[in-house]
Amino acid sequence: MPEPATAYRPSPTGWVRRQVERIEETGDTRSVHIQNRPVVLLTMRGAKSGAVRKVPLMRVEHDGVYAAVASVGGGPKHPQWYHNLRADPRVEIMDGTHSWPAVAREISGAEYDEWWERCVAAFPPYADYVVTATQAGRRIPVFLLEAE
Numbered sequence: 001m002p003e004p005a006t007a008y009r010p011s012p013t014g015w016v017r018r019q020v021e022r023i024e025e026t027g028d029t030r031s032v033h034i035q036n037r038p039v040v041l042l043t044m045r046g047a048k049s050g051a052v053r054k055v056p057l058m059r060v061e062h063d064g065v066y067a068a069v070a071s072v073g074g075g076p077k078h079p080q081w082y083h084n085l086r087a088d089p090r091v092e093i094m095d096g097t098h099s100w101p102a103v104a105r106e107i108s109g110a111e112y113d114e115w116w117e118r119c120v121a122a123f124p125p126y127a128d129y130v131v132t133a134t135q136a137g138r139r140i141p142v143f144l145l146e147a148e
């Protein structure tokens, strides 16, 4: 039987796919880390495929609001999930054993600067990623994930 267009499609990147599998097996995002720092799991719709996409990201939280940093290791292009969130900002966030719906809003200006400091405090390598992303002419997008 053909796969429905809206089915879950795992990440093609092996280490990312394995982290998502581990989170799903344990029901807890605290079962995986990057450089000993916590991650959250975002579930969204693919803009072109309509498929369910699950994207682990570093955990950046302040007063119950979470940020999603489209850093892709300081690479030259925005991640594909950036375009997914621009097309349909409705997501589900999982942190620890809790999941809830939220809406993603890309930030800019002073709000970006304020949050960027929080992002780097949560995951210091983001500061290095800026250097390579800037060399490639890219400003790393940041979304806030706000409860509906």
Ligand code: F42
Pocket: 010, 011, 012, 013, 015, 016, 019, 020, 034, 039, 045, 046, 047, 048, 049, 050, 051, 053, 055, 056, 057, 058, 069, 070, 071, 072, 073, 078, 079, 080, 081, 082, 083, 084
């Ligand atoms: N990436 C970050 O950018 N920031 C982080 O803080 C971060 C932390 C992190 C922690 C743990 C971990 O395991 C991974 C982490 N990553 C982090 C990596 C992140 O999870 C993503 O793998 C990475 O950002 C790349 O995202 P991507 O969406 O470009 O993924 C590619 C490899 C991918 O999955 N591509 C899919 C594919 O099949 O090629 C398609 C994905 C997709 O959404 N396609 C859309 C669709 O419609 O289905 C089309 C999108 C379009 O072009 O409109």
